[in-house]
Amino acid sequence: MSAAEAPRRLRARVRPPAGRTLGASAAVLAALVVGHVVTSAFPVDERVAAPFVREGAVGDTLDLRYARLTVEEPTGSTVLAPEVGSLLATPGVWLVVPVTVEAKGQPRALAFAELLGGDGRTYTVFTGGRSAFLPGAAQPGVPRYATLHVEVPPEAVAGARLRVGLDVEDQRHDDVAEVDLGLTQADADAWSAGDTPVRAPAASDAPPEHP
Amino acid sequence: MTTTVPSPATTSARSWWRRNRWALVALPLALALMAAASADRVRSLWWEQGLHSPTTAGQGQAVTFHQDVRDGLGGTRPVDVEVRLDAVVDAGALPDGLVVPAGARAVQVEMTLSADPDVVLRGCSLAVRDADGTRYDYVADAWGATQAVSPCVPADAPGPAPSLGDLDDVLTPDSTPERPATWTVSPVVVLPADVQVSDVVLWWQLPQHVVLPTARG
Amino acid sequence: MTRRTHTTPAATGTRPLVGRHVRHPLHGPTLRRVSGPAAPPGLRARARSSGSRVARRVLDQPLRRLGVVGAVVLLAATAAFGGLEEQTDDGLEVLAVDEPVEVAPFELTVQRVVWTTELPGQTLSEPGNRWLGVVTTVRNTSDAGVLGTVLREALTLDDVPGLVGAPGDLGVPASAVAVLVDGSELSPVQPGLAYEVAFLFEQDGRTPPPSSVAVRLQRHVWGTGSLDPTAGWRDPTTVLRGNLPAREAVTDEDAA
Incomplete structure (x- = not known):
């Protein structure tokens, strides 16, 4: 190959044979198919982003990254007496759960809660509204006494578990407390039959007066 | 005369290492640079979310603090102040209505500050820390009492308010008297009874903050 | 044996550059369309x-x-x-009274449309205005509680003159969704429960009270948005629309 012809040869447009092009296209399509199967076949996204669940029972003090949490004995009724406003009624049953929060490291304002009902459904608890949990900022070392109230159908009471966490929107990769409330169908029946209003006091640093 | 011929395995192995020695030397550096290049979120999600840039005072001495605070309107405004911690004592006279919970105590943080009267100092945050680094915040509206919103300025003469851009024209002009050049404040913080305060931290915008060690800290 | 197509005379005898099957370019050095x-x-x-x-x-x-x-x-x-x-197919059905309809994540049964000038627990923005209430039974048919903001988008009014609320893309949304029995705002909407609520719309007092209103029901889709990776009920689309008669409320009917 002469020196003058080599550059001319390089400038000429060479095309690979048809078989090679077809093979390459087939390989690209195969890679796309395999990629789709791999990303959609196994549901790993939820597990990778899952929170660290710390389990416990009523009365146990759960040690989370950001706070020490104790869930006390729940009560219930068909009528709720909130701190502010008039009585609230529900087509199901009100569940009122006292929660004690002691922050660790710096002041923490817990805002996330949800109830995993015994019927398999998830009952949302927001920072305000009919089903609410709002403890406010807790000073480290100074226990904060808050109350969570949620309305559920009676079939969700038996076997219900309560989850409490820090950030209301995002609990990924952080500690979440899960407490088995130890409720039975007998509790559900008793509460759906009664209409004595159950109190849901606002959060405070003073322990609630025990009747 | 016999010469030993090196086996093909050792020849190629030695030559691979030799061939790639400079790349191997550069590899740790390249990995570090790669980590640094993809670490821009470390700044916004961690560095700027905590107390990471201290200006520490000598015990009992004043310290000059300067920060260009982002003003929320695309620019910055300067914070120039001199702070001295006078004492951290058990609060003698509690603010009106303050109820100290069981197992807790109230401490009074006495500080002397001096700054130019037209420097905006409203919107500061105060906390005390113990030897472990646990932070106990000053909360203006808690435990039954209402204290000043900004614990670092006098309640009756807090000085200029931060600018709100176009809203400034609509708001009523500030009628509080001019802030003095030097003043003292004594906000009250509620914390557990068995905690020993080792320093006081004061900040306007994270991560820069002033650290004022106490006599014990 | 090497297969070659046309080779230029100058290249004869030279080794091919790439592989064995060297195609000659379609055109020479000068380009043609x-x-x-x-x-x-x-x-x-x-x-x-x-x-x-x-x-x-x-x-x-x-x-x-x-x-x-x-x-x-x-x-x-x-x-x-x-x-x-799969793509969901659309088509606007007619809304009828007292007929439960599935508008994910809810099942709504519109019972009546009433108007009143006094509603305890709710304040009118101007005296003389009135409240239009669409009394509905709401049931959350999904597996988890849903916030009240999604319910507000599910039922809107159309073509009603004098409504105080600003119209959105899908009609005018309610200013409040009040549970009839205690007057509280319905949020969050828990699954497994049937709520009797009134979707409240404020109407200017100077327009005469309507004899019929057009009610639109929207269904949501569970998924992630393009900018927002959190999963939620989004993309409301109207699936039912109906003209329902409206009348004045009788005293024993509405919210406490």
């Missing part, structure tokens, strides 16, 4: 000599047409990796 067949002349010559009419006709097509066919084949091939995802 392609308007003829796409296939190189050598391939076409072989197709003609092979006697297959299909091969000859395919290779005689201009590049434009081959491109279209190729694109269609490529699109069909996307079926193998998700190209055939």
Whole structure:
């Protein structure tokens, strides 16, 4: 190959044979198919982003990254007496759960809660509204006494578990407390039959007066 | 005369290492640079979310603090102040209505500050820390009492308010008297009874903050 | 044996650069616009000599047409990796009273449309205005509680003059959704419970009270948005619309 012809040869447009092009296209399509199967076949996204669940029972003090949490004995009724406003009624049953929060490291304002009902459904608890949990900022070392109230159908009471966490929107990769409330169908029946209003006091640093 | 011929395995192995020695030397550096290049979120999600840039005072001495605070309107405004911690004592006279919970105590943080009267100092945050680094915040509206919103300025003469851009024209002009050049404040913080305060931290915008060690800290 | 197509005289005797099958470029050093067949002349010559009419006709097509066919084949091939995802079909049905309708994540049964000037627990923005209430039974048919903001988007009013609320893309949303028995705002909407609520709309007192209103029901889709990776109920779309009669509220009916 002469020196003058080599550059001319390089400038000429060479095309690979048809078989090679077809093979390459087939390989690209195969890679796309395999990629789709791999990303959609196994549901790993939820597990990778899952929170660290710390389990416990009523009365146990759960040690989370950001706070020490104790869930006390729940009560219930068909009528709720909130701190502010008039009585609230529900087509199901009100569940009122006292929660004690002691922050660790710096002041923490817990805002996330949800109830995993015994019927398999998830009952949302927001920072305000009919089903609410709002403890406010807790000073480290100074226990904060808050109350969570949620309305559920009676079939969700038996076997219900309560989850409490820090950030209301995002609990990924952080500690979440899960407490088995130890409720039975007998509790559900008793509460759906009664209409004595159950109190849901606002959060405070003073322990609630025990009747 | 016999010469030993090196086996093909050792020849190629030695030559691979030799061939790639400079790349191997550069590899740790390249990995570090790669980590640094993809670490821009470390700044916004961690560095700027905590107390990471201290200006520490000598015990009992004043310290000059300067920060260009982002003003929320695309620019910055300067914070120039001199702070001295006078004492951290058990609060003698509690603010009106303050109820100290069981197992807790109230401490009074006495500080002397001096700054130019037209420097905006409203919107500061105060906390005390113990030897472990646990932070106990000053909360203006808690435990039954209402204290000043900004614990670092006098309640009756807090000085200029931060600018709100176009809203400034609509708001009523500030009628509080001019802030003095030097003043003292004594906000009250509620914390557990068995905690020993080792320093006081004061900040306007994270991560820069002033650290004022106490006599014990 | 090396197969070669046309080689330039100058290149004869030189080693091929790439592989064994070196195709000669279609054009020489000077460029011409392609308007003829796409296939190189050598391939076409072989197709003609092979006697297959299909091969000859395919290779005689201009590049434009081959491109279209190729694109269609490529699109069909996307079926193998998700190209055939189901699309929901749309069509606006007629809304009737007292008929439960599935508008994900809710099942709504519109019972009546009433208006009143006094509603305890709710304040009018201006005296003289009135409240239009669409009394509905709401049931959350999904597996988890849903915030009240999603319920507000599920039922809107259309073509009602004098409404105080600003209209959105899908009609005017309610200013409040009040549970009839205690007057509280319904949020969050828990699954497994049937709530009797009134969707409240404020109407200017100067317009005469309506005798009928157009009610629209929207359904949501569970998914992630393009900018927001959190999963939620989004993209409300109207699926039912109906003209319902409106009347004045009788005293024993409405919210406490």
